[in-house]
Amino acid sequence: MQRRVFLLAAAVTAASAAKLVQAGTNETPISAKKFEFHPAEVHLKLGQPAILVLTSEDRIHGFKVPDLGLRAEIVPGQETRLALTPDKAGRIVFLCDVFCGDGHEEMEGILIVEA
Ligand SMILES: [Cu+2]
Numbered sequence: 001m002q003r004r005v006f007l008l009a010a011a012v013t014a015a016s017a018a019k020l021v022q023a024g025t026n027e028t029p030i031s032a033k034k035f036e037f038h039p040a041e042v043h044l045k046l047g048q049p050a051i052l053v054l055t056s057e058d059r060i061h062g063f064k065v066p067d068l069g070l071r072a073e074i075v076p077g078q079e080t081r082l083a084l085t086p087d088k089a090g091r092i093v094f095l096c097d098v099f100c101g102d103g104h105e106e107m108e109g110i111l112i113v114e115a
Pocket residue numbers: 061062096097098099100101104105107
């Protein structure tokens with residue numbers, strides 16, 4: 001079954017993204033640095049709009065969720081906001097897709113969508 005994702009905004013400025021934030025939308029911060037995401041495990045609710053607020057502590061990283069067809073770049077000094085509404089419960093891997101050094105291949109985390 002094909003997953004549907006409502007991508008409202010990718011890599012937009014915090015100012016314009018703020019207009020998209022609606023009451024009840026969960027904001028989840030995720031920070032990136034060589035070679036990890038923190039938190040590496042993010043819990044989302046099935047069917048509930050969420051915004052991932054991505055920041056980097058050191059250099060440009062990527063944030064890719066292959067199963068959802070989502071990706072963004074995380075640039076130091078900026079917030080990258082990704083809006084999504086998970087429509088399927090389960091575990092979804094996210095990873096860095098911008099080569100950032102020797103530990104790049106292990107730089108990943110997981111979205112856990114709970115029903
Ligand atoms: Cu990387």
